[in-house]
Amino acid sequence: MTSNTAQQDAAVADKTILANRAYADGRHLAARQSIYRWQQPQYDLPGIVVEELANTSGTVIDVGCGNGKFVSRLHRDRPDLQVVGMDISAGILADVEKPVLVADAQALPFAGDSTDAVLALHMLYHVGDIEATIEELARVLRPGGVLMVSTNSDMDKRELGQLWARAAGEVLGIPEGPARVSLSSRFSLEKAPSYLRAAFKEIRVRGLPGTIDVTDPAPIIAHLASYEAWAEQCGVPFRETVDRAAEIAAGAIKADGSFKITCRGGILTCRR
Numbered sequence: 001m002t003s004n005t006a007q008q009d010a011a012v013a014d015k016t017i018l019a020n021r022a023y024a025d026g027r028h029l030a031a032r033q034s035i036y037r038w039q040q041p042q043y044d045l046p047g048i049v050v051e052e053l054a055n056t057s058g059t060v061i062d063v064g065c066g067n068g069k070f071v072s073r074l075h076r077d078r079p080d081l082q083v084v085g086m087d088i089s090a091g092i093l094a095d096v097e098k099p100v101l102v103a104d105a106q107a108l109p110f111a112g113d114s115t116d117a118v119l120a121l122h123m124l125y126h127v128g129d130i131e132a133t134i135e136e137l138a139r140v141l142r143p144g145g146v147l148m149v150s151t152n153s154d155m156d157k158r159e160l161g162q163l164w165a166r167a168a169g170e171v172l173g174i175p176e177g178p179a180r181v182s183l184s185s186r187f188s189l190e191k192a193p194s195y196l197r198a199a200f201k202e203i204r205v206r207g208l209p210g211t212i213d214v215t216d217p218a219p220i221i222a223h224l225a226s227y228e229a230w231a232e233q234c235g236v237p238f239r240e241t242v243d244r245a246a247e248i249a250a251g252a253i254k255a256d257g258s259f260k261i262t263c264r265g266g267i268l269t270c271r272r
């Protein structure tokens with residue numbers, strides 16, 4: 001397990017990097033989402049959200065909705081709900097089903113006690129002030145309202161971290177290069193419950209363990225390359241490291257038949 005430097009953590013929560021580079025459009029997010037096609041077992045995350053909201057009526061805000069994977073499923077399966085997609089990036093919202101709005105999770109443009117459910121899926125590790133944002137999510141929820149949060153464990157996809165460190169070491173000519181920037185470590189599955197406990201009485205954690213087994217390096221390389229927005233924080237030439245990682249992964253697949261990645265994600269359902 002590795003953790004970011006303070007400079008890397010600041011870049012992971014830098015709104016300019018997030019809105020203009022990392023999530024200016026859905027390309028990098030889609031690269032990270034698509035690797036789960038090879039995961040066993042498969043989890044239908046939008047389906048889990050639909051299930052958890054079975055007793056919810058009224059308004060649902062998807063905070064940091066990204067490319068709208070959850071928004072579109074809710075529109076399809078729960079047309080009775082008023083679903084609002086919200087993100088800090090105008091670009092990534094272009095193809096998301098309306099209504100959508102550009103706003104910062106740290107200052108939600110909604111009245112107190114106005115919302116029946118809030119989703120904050122794989123996004124709380126990107127906000128500058130995690131505690132204040134959780135207070136803000138709780139503020140807009142009606143009493144009894146539900147918050148759904150997701151994130152990854154500190155141990156998630158550790159093989160990709162090892163692959164990156166080896167490739168970076170070879171590029172720099174040292175035994176092991178700098179660790180890969182971690183997106184989720186600021187609000188990992190291990191840290192999430194204690195953050196959420198400050199504002200939510202009931203917290204249920206559902207782990208989503210699995211294994212990705214690929215026989216083609218392309219999805220691995222697309223995943224590593226999707227961190228391009230944080231290239232300056234990597235401490236190693238980014239493109240060269242991605243290319244070296246592609247060669248190492250191809251060699252491992254040739255030798256072992258496949259490249260295995262351990263996934264440790266989780267989804268939390270919280271009530272005020």
Ligand SMILES: C[S@@+](CC[C@H](N)C(=O)[O-])C[C@H]1O[C@@H](n2cnc3c(N)ncnc32)[C@H](O)[C@@H]1O
Pocket residue numbers: 018019023029063064065066067069086087088089092103104105106120121122123126127128
């Ligand atoms: C990893 S993506 C997750 C997208 C989607 N929730 C999902 O799970 O597929 C993180 C999203 O949060 C957005 N985001 C980051 N910081 C934000 C903030 N302070 N307020 C609103 N959205 C933010 C990003 O622009 C990006 O679309």
